[in-house]
Amino acid sequence: xxxxxxxxxxxxxxxxxxxxxxxxDLDLPLLTVIGSxxxxxxxxxxxxxxxxxxxxxxxxxxxxxxxxQLINIQPDDPLTT
Numbered sequence: 001x002x003x004x005x006x007x008x009x010x011x012x013x014x015x016x017x018x019x020x021x022x023x024x025d026l027d028l029p030l031l032t033v034i035g036s037x038x039x040x041x042x043x044x045x046x047x048x049x050x051x052x053x054x055x056x057x058x059x060x061x062x063x064x065x066x067x068x069q070l071i072n073i074q075p076d077d078p079l080t081t
Contacts, residue, residue: 008072015069 011028018026031048033041042054042062049068055061073079 005072012069012071 014026014028017023018028031045033044035041037060042056045068046052046054054066
């Protein structure tokens with residue numbers, strides 16, 4: 001069984017294929033989070049990912065729609081420097 005981190009690059013590649021072709025019968029996993037202000041939507045997303053990555057503050061912080069794409073980068077990858 002693959003871990004979530006193993007599946008990230010596979011799903012990303014499939015998303016690229018679907019975006020760049022007329023392939024319409026492939027349903028990839030999507031997650032939509034809707035709720036009232038300060039209801040914990042950002043916290044839910046961060047808990048699913050397992051990392052804190054969204055802005056925090058008082059009032060409305062993440063006011064607009066976000067599209068998040070997970071990309072697994074190894075610590076020794078040049079992109080991390």
